[in-house]
Amino acid sequence: MKSTAHIKGHPLHPILVTFPIAFFIGTLLFDIMALVNDRYDFAFVASCMQIAGITTALLAAVPGIIDYIFTVPPKSSGKKRATRHGLLNVLNLVLFFVAWLLKRNPYVPAFGILLLEMAGIVLLGFAGWMGGTLVYRNQIGVFTRYAGGGKWKEERFTGNDQPIEVANSDELKTDQMKLVHVQGKRIVIGKTETGYVAFDDGCTHKGGSLAGGAMICGTVQCPWHGSQFDVNTGQLKTGPAKQGIVIYRLTEDNGKVYLHL
Ligand code: FES
CATH class of the missing domain: 1.20.120 (Four Helix Bundle (Hemerythrin (Met), subunit A))
Structure with missing residues (x-):
């Protein structure tokens, strides 16, 4: 991170x-x-x-x-x-x-x-x-980026209006992520081969930041102990985590990506 x-x-x-x-x-x-x-x-x-x-x-x-x-x-x-x-x-x-x-x-x-x-x-x-x-071990202050992961991106959004505009459609390349802070939540916005996805930043094992991990082929891996999650469904693919992550609905309109909470 x-x-x-x-x-x-x-x-x-x-x-x-x-x-x-x-x-x-x-x-x-x-x-x-x-x-x-x-x-x-x-x-x-x-x-x-x-x-x-x-x-x-x-x-x-x-x-x-x-x-x-x-x-x-x-x-x-x-x-x-x-x-x-x-x-x-x-x-x-x-x-x-x-x-x-x-x-x-x-x-x-x-x-x-x-x-x-x-x-x-x-x-x-x-x-x-x-x-x-x-x-x-926790990689606080350590900035590791995997191939094609791009630069670290983090943004804060204020207000309670819905839906929330969180990115431009061309902002991220495939397999890139950014961390957004919105309405008290830390949510990762990522782009897969099939489009944009949004999911909770906190790993369900011990709270590692998934935005600091790696996302490849629709799977995000936690940087702390390697748990893997499907970013389209939120399902757990590999432990030590025992449960999946929360995902959120996104829509795209007129070159913008909108998050629905
Ligand atoms: S905190 Fe994510 S695998 Fe342990």
Whole structure:
């Protein structure tokens, strides 16, 4: 699924998270060195890195939240994973912020502060692991296009009028799809050898986005675990999904494609 917060197709969140990861690990290492060697200058560097880590973490969170809301498919296993990923990172941020505040209190032992930072790094590790799963398995921000699939297309339609004009008749080539957001639904508009089709974007297995999959010869394959559905009937062709997908009626008139909900 193509990232929403990107520059020329490159997702911003994975680029920006490298900074807080480096700064937070650096904070812990310099605080350990400061404690072991009783060096004020190391402690000062650690404090600077801590501020940089907190600032860049907040910055990295912005594209992360945008992709969480607009890219990760709703009601999916990926959404649950992304929620846990975000919460762990918030907790890590709180720990490092509290540790930074406590450094100003001479009565708090430095070892206690180190423990907070160590806990933060452990949380960062778990959050990073989940982030990796979101990218490498759930393909959040990964834009894969099969032969002839064309560019990623996504549009939002407002209003409740029926039917809804969702495409021009010549907009898609055979085996191409686009994702439309209409009346709270995510619907895929696709073109097969026999004409336009419309079906729910959410895979009935674990909610993968079918628009991010591949559609060939009237069959769409989910990118997450490979379930296949007939796009003309909605019937399940191959699991692990156990049930078919909802399809919608389309009509064509005067060079326009209309969706009936
Ligand atoms: S989410 Fe598992 S096959 Fe689609």
